[in-house]
Amino acid sequence: MQIIIHRGTHQIGGCVTEIDSNRAKVFIDFGSNLPGNASQEASFPIAGLTVSDGSQSALFLTHYHGDHVGRLGEVLPELPIYMGKTAKALYLNYAQRVHSANLPLIESIHSFMPLDTVRIGDISVMPLMIDHSAFDAYMFIIEAEGKRILHTGDFRLHGFRGGKSLHMLGRYASDIDYLICEGTTLSRETAQFITERELQHKAKILMQGCPYVFVFCSSTNIDRIAAFYHANPPGRLFLCDQYQKEQLRLVRMYHAKYSKFYDFQHLYSYAPNLDERMEKQGFCMIIRQGAVYFQLLQRYQGRSRVIYSMWDGYLKGNTRNEALAAFIEPYHPIHLHTSGHARPQDLVRLCQTVCPKRGLIPIHGEMPERFRKLLPDRKIIILQDEEKLQL
Ligand SMILES: [Zn+2]
Ligand SMILES: [Zn+2]
Structure with a gap:
């Protein structure tokens, strides 16, 4: 089993994560780079997602922001895509307004409700609804071969529903081996953090x-x-x-x-x-x-x-x-604004709640090494884009 973050280890947005059990593959998000990101939006050949065979893989979307869904149009036609039920309805209505070329694709997305476990081959994926500036956003617990991974997507704890998140994670996200955690605010010094x-x-x-x-x-x-x-x-x-x-x-x-x-x-x-x-x-x-x-x-x-x-x-x-x-x-x-991303102290609270046994893997942040200062007692695994982490 392996984890590959194809993009997003050292940048905010444009994320795509792969979890591969050798028999099946689950991808989390397939987004565009944020505006102002100098790196080219070159074609992205990823086996099981955009090239070769998609019959043993699936794409799960944490939420509908462009830096998580912006490259949907490039996925293999047979690839099943999953997202939250309300999120899909909102995304579809938005796509209709802007006359998106992806409209038929978005209509074909499979929707799930919180805690509905989806099985892709020998991998199971359980969605946990969390608070973010996109509605009906999710973390995922991905489980295969006896290993459990929590992928946070984008989240925060200072929103209206954020307070319940730790309680829910304490209940469902137990026994986690690897925590793939967003770190947006570790490089945005000026981020506004009122609740x-x-x-x-x-x-x-x-x-x-x-x-x-x-x-x-x-x-x-x-x-x-x-x-x-x-x-x-x-x-x-x-x-x-x-x-x-x-x-x-x-x-x-x-x-x-x-x-x-x-x-x-x-x-x-x-x-x-x-x-x-x-x-x-x-x-x-x-x-x-x-x-x-x-x-x-x-x-x-x-x-x-x-x-x-x-x-x-x-x-x-x-x-x-x-x-x-x-x-x-x-x-x-x-x-008058507040961030949709977890404050540094809330990243600590999340990690203390989940207690990943084998390490925290930063994603969706420009300064992943800052997790080491923030959580000196935890193992922080800083990957490069496309690097394979064997579990
Ligand atoms: Zn994002
Ligand atoms: Zn977002």
């Missing part, structure tokens, strides 16, 4: 100070949208567009029965016949780049608050998105 609940509180204060609020955030960061939804003062409209409304309807359909937090009952899809009510009642509106939003921002310029609730990196440095910056910066947005 999602603190963010909701700050949003509430900002909204109390101004009746007209625009929030620029990712359409698939459902917990963030829920934070603004619940921070919106009573009597004010909560607005988005038809696509965003459908995203929230899907979440409501699958999750409102478990948590009122996702009920999203009082939503309006913007249309000009709401202009008068918006003016009178005040509103919070979830926006993206686009002509309709441009007009509304112009109309309310000088008497509204614009909140930028995404990663700062999209507005600075080599990851700056010029079109996004040109759209949002004229309105001097207030930055």
Whole structure:
């Protein structure tokens, strides 16, 4: 049995991990590089994933962010792909909006529910739902030949549902041999780390100070949208567009029965016949780049608050998105965001809970060696891309 991280040992994003039992192969994620990553997106021949025979392998997706699913279009046609049920529905709706060429492929994805174990040959994969800035995201316990591996995907413990994660891991992720763990925040010195609940509180204060609020955030960061939804003062409209409304309807359909937090009952899809009510009642509106939003921002310029609730990196440095910056910066947005990735102290808590017997393998981070300083008593196995680790 072996583990190969084809990409992601020394970078954030663009990850693909292979776990090979000699009889079957399980791949975790197949993402694009983050914008600004200088390395080329060259073709990626990986046996069982993009070339040769895919009949004894499968691809499991931790979540729908581009740095985990961006290269789906290159997989072998017969390869089964798995992802969470709600995540698939949200990803499909998004793909329809952007007219993705991968639409038939995404429709064909097999979906699972938390704790539904899937068997691929002699390998079993159990999904554990965790908290991340993508909804319905998963860690996986991969088991074969008596070895157990926990792959964290992207996760955090400071979100609304993060607190339950350690309890769940304590229950299910016992007897783990290898922990493949994301380390995004070990190199992002400036990462913002307020909790999602603190963010909701700050949003509430900002909204109390101004009746007209625009929030620029990712359409698939459902917990963030829920934070603004619940921070919106009573009597004010909560607005988005038809696509965003459908995203929230899907979440409501699958999750409102478990948590009122996702009920999203009082939503309006913007249309000009709401202009008068918006003016009178005040509103919070979830926006993206686009002509309709441009007009509304112009109309309310000088008497509204614009909140930028995404990663700062999209507005600075080599990851700056010029079109996004040109759209949002004229309105001097207030930055209100928190990371979707585990804080360093939470990486320690995770490792103390899981106690991997044979070592921790860093992934999804630019400075994997920092795990050694963070966890001096643990064995840290730093791999290179494509290196084979025999178990
Ligand atoms: Zn990621
Ligand atoms: Zn992610």
